[in-house]
Amino acid sequence: MSTATFYDQVRTAVTNRVPVALATVVRGTSLGAKVLILPDEVQGRIGDDALTGQITLDARSLLRDERSETRPYELNGEPIEIFIESFPPPPLLVIFGAVHVAQPLSRLGKQLGFRVVVTDARSPLATAERFPDADEIIVAWPDDALTQIDIAPTTFIAILTHDPKFDEPALSGALTTEARYIGAVGSRKTNEDRRERLRAAGVDEAHLERLHAPIGLNIGGETPEEMAISILAEMIAVRHGRPGGQLSNAEGSIRGQVTSPVG
Amino acid sequence: MNEWLPEIDQWRARGDQVALATVVKVEGSAPRPVGARMAVSSSGELAGSVSGGCVETDVFTAAQEVLASNEPKLLRYGITDEMAWDVGLACGGTIEVFVEPLSEPPGEKDRAR
Incomplete structure (x- = not known):
């Protein structure tokens, strides 16, 4: 050959x-x-x-x-x-909520090598025109969408819906999967209320601790593109077992897994 | 994650020969990790990178030799006193770059002609 x-x-x-x-x-x-x-x-x-x-x-x-x-x-x-x-097969990025931030997140996620799935129950938002880079678009309610997606330990989930009726079913379902990362948008207040509601709904504390919310690294992202970069940066950090932050304030190797001998 | 260079498909579709250079070993600090890739076309184009720009020109020349001879070769770059004025890595590490011709199977080559 x-x-x-x-x-x-x-x-x-x-x-x-x-x-x-x-x-x-x-x-x-x-x-x-x-x-x-x-x-x-x-x-x-x-x-x-x-x-x-x-x-x-x-x-x-x-x-x-x-x-x-x-x-x-x-x-x-x-x-x-x-x-x-x-x-290895590419990691999977699942975006719940075909909202504005989801557009640069889908595009930049694709550039980073993720397979990208966008899902939303609102059909005017979840369209191929709005998400030309997405590998798959699923128009469905979150609990239904979750049954259609094969979630593995290499799956990263971003919940961007900003609406409890969409994001809480997505969250309570996602938190029990093997996904490597689960993050959700919302202010600190929104997230405190959300955690309370999930607790009340019977989601246990160990599962709640897996949740990255507010989603993203602390870079002050304001525009949809900046927020997308903040979210993807947090996913990259989690993938490599690192906390994020500035390299100039850190020690040791600057690339890959923390344990990696690669400098 | 693995690197794919869309240029390679374009060059091959055009009938060009392609040399593929891959970082196969890194010792110490290096600008790009194992698996980083660069490709060179027989028309003299370059895509991707194997270092932050430190050794690309030398790899480019080696890739053209590989295309001419159709023989792969392993290149090793580090920084030494003798190399201070030559190509080398600024960050002090050593990398090995394997350069190989992405030669078409014989039948394919005939058809391309």
Whole structure:
């Protein structure tokens, strides 16, 4: 298989949200040789079956951790290095409320690599014209929409409806899912009242603690675009296990997971 | 998250050859993480980046050699005293960049001609 064929296969898998990894010899003999690791299949070969098998095992483990790295192996007694690149499915951004802020949030979220789903019961708001970048638009009440979306530990939920009759069903449903992040708009007062109502409705304290509200990092966002950036910045921070804030006031590595050795 | 460069599809659709450069290793601080990508077309265009601009020109030259020879190569950049006037990383780390031709399968190439 040519490099272009491998590349196209990875692109197809990523488009179909199939997790794949691609291993490439980057140092030593067989430079450029590749193995493609699909969920139920392995294509290509590096060295013998034993080496290809070891690479496959390592690639599956890296893919689970959403990491890519170059590792040393041995081929016919010679040291080689293989770059294993993971292509985990894109994280999902679910936006409840097809409101003004949702428009830049959808657009910028898409640019950041999220798959974007926008949902609202109000059909004049939830349109493809207003959300040209969204991968999916669901016109439904929140509890109904939740049943139509596959929420995973890589899902980020933003609740922007500003209306208790929409946002509380969305929230009480979302808080019991495995979603990585759940945030909701509203002033501090709105959020205190909301928490009280959710408690009264039987949502337990552990679930309520997962809620990021008011949504976003503390950057004073005023325009819809600024608010969208504040929301996405908080999602990026949560994804990397970081508090946000200014790098000039922080210590340690400036990129990725806090535990990452990457500087 | 993985990087995709829409330019690659445009260049290939046009019949250009493409070289793909990927950061495969980072030691210490580096401007871009593992997986960062840059592509170069046989017409001499460049998209994406593998460092904050520190080594792109050198990778560009290497990518053109890779396209000419059709052989991949591994580049290593760091900062040393000897390199102070040459290309290198300002932030003190070391990166390795793998450059490979995104060659079409033989049949495809024939059809493109």
